[in-house]
Amino acid sequence: MPTIVTDINELDLSGTYTYADYLLWEFEERLELIKGKIFKMSPAPGTLHQRLSTKLVGNLFKYFENNPCELFSAPFDVRLYDTKKSAVADRDLYTVVQPDICVVCDGSKVDERGCLGAPDLVIEILSPGNSQKEIYNKFLLYQECGVREYWLVEPNQKAVLLYALDETGRYVGVQPAVKVLQSIIFPELKIDLEKIFN
Structure with missing residues (x-):
């Protein structure tokens, strides 16, 4: 047992x-x-991290309120797996992450334990405790597992780095957003970053 x-x-x-x-x-x-x-993971996130997370969730909630996609914030387990394998059992899963915020559009991926498979959008807010290794590993992980869009929020620079998968399955970055952030996969989703970082 x-x-x-x-x-x-x-x-x-x-x-x-x-x-x-x-x-x-x-x-x-x-x-x-x-x-x-x-x-x-770092202990409980600091005040700045929580303020940014709350403001982003508020904006995203308004956008996704009447949309089939679902919005989740940490702690929320996202179980990622090798999509080349046909069967997925708990013993075959080697990756469990808790993104700060994620959006899942395929309702069949959501269960009582969290999300099984790649969310459509993942947002990570950098904290002083985030190591470069962790940032690098997650970038590669989200790309490899098929997260369609990835936002990396940089509080010190008051900017968001946005990456979207291209047709080859690799992330392509756009110019860092400092005033208005516009999603690639949800083109009508625009966020006033000056209000977020104020």
């Missing part, structure tokens, strides 16, 4: 884990699994 883990120190942080393992972890530390490797 599987054993519940209540102390993160019981884990080998250099080991490889699956979503089935993740379901047995009952400790306070927040973490994500990226290709089976544990990435500790």
Whole structure:
């Protein structure tokens, strides 16, 4: 019978884990699994991070209110998998992330545990605790798993970096948005960034 883990120190942080393992972890530390490797998340986000998240969610809620796409904010598990495999079981899932904000348009991907498969839009807000390695890994991960659009919010620069998948499945970036952000996959979605960062 599987054993519940209540102390993160019981884990080998250099080991490889699956979503089935993740379901047995009952400790306070927040973490994500990226290709089976544990990435500790920062403690509760700071005030600036929360203000930006709230303002973005407010704008997105208005846009998606009468839309079949659903809006979610962290903590919300997104289980990503190798789309080349036909069967997906908890033991076959090696990646579980908690994006700050995500939008899922395919309702069949949403269940009681979160989202299984790539959301259409993922938004990550950078915090002082985000390492360059984590940013790099998530960029490649979201691209590889088919997240159609990825926003990277840079609070210090008061800018948003926007990437959208092209026809080859690779991210193409547009000029950093500092005044108005316009989505590529939702062209009518425009956000006044001066109000967001004010």
